[in-house]
Amino acid sequence: MVIVVGSQKGGVGKTTIATNLAAWLVKKGSDVLLVDADDQGSAADFTAWREANLDQCGYTLVQLTGSNVRKQIEALKPKYDHIVIDTGGRDTTSQRAAMFVCDIYLSPFAPRSYDLWTVTKVATLVDEIQAGREPFAAYSFLSRADIKSADNREVSLALQDYSQLTFLPFPISNRKAFANSASKGLAVFEMEEPDKKAVAELDALFNHIIHGNVITTTAQKATV
Known part of the structure; x- marks a missing residue:
């Protein structure tokens, strides 16, 4: 399975998701390739x-x-059993090329108004790529979400309006555990004393993506 993590804005946690997903899949016994397709080279x-x-x-x-x-x-x-591709936070040739061969496209959004403004661009990009190949699953979800904030609910509701991206109600919160583990090159669940809440959030999101994935065409999504 080829999984692309992409966006139209930087700073939404793409590399965090991609690297933790790669390590999570390894933990499950999979042979994994992590592709850094971002010029910044964070992965x-x-x-x-x-x-x-x-x-x-x-x-x-x-x-x-x-x-x-x-x-x-x-x-x-x-x-490989799985390939995880970390792409940049803008519309690049790399991201488009990755989307042409992916099974799943993941687009994280931070619960901020200036992040939400990019959702139309992401939805348009998904439409363009879907028109040129077999259908693939495209998901949106909250990343770097506030622990307690009305913004989480407001952005979640707004994301659900876009049929091109199936909204996943499995937010990844803005926890220090992610930065602390990344500084050591570790996934959050690999830390000596892992943050149980951070681990649970990743497990919920990743289990749905890998085990609950159903590829649906844009037309089918629009009728659900």
Whole structure:
């Protein structure tokens, strides 16, 4: 399965989701490829820290950009159980190329008005890619959500208005545990004393994505 984590805005936690998902899939016994398709190289930096702190990284990392992403992923797909692709926070050739070969597209949104403004751009991008290939599952969810805030509910309701992106009610909160673990190249559940709430949030989101995934066309979503 090829899973792309993408957005039209930086700072929404894409790399956090991608790296934790890769480590989570490894923990489940899968052979995983993590692709850093973001020019900033955050997933590669995370992996460098991971290799320095662990005897075994657990997954394979490659850095790919541009249209080469599509060609290389098509060639690599048969070799791995899962491929997780971390793309940049804007409309790039890399993100589009990754979406052309993905099974699942994940787009996190922070509960802020200036983050929500980008949802129309993301929905349009999904429409464009869906028109040129077989249908894939596209999801939105809250990332870096406030622990207690009315903004969470307001943005959640707004995201549900976009049929191109199935909204997942499994928010990832803005917890220090994510930054603390990332600084060591670890997933939150790999810490010596893991934050149980952070772990539970990831488990809920990832279990639904991997085990509850149903690919639905945009037309079918619109009728639900």
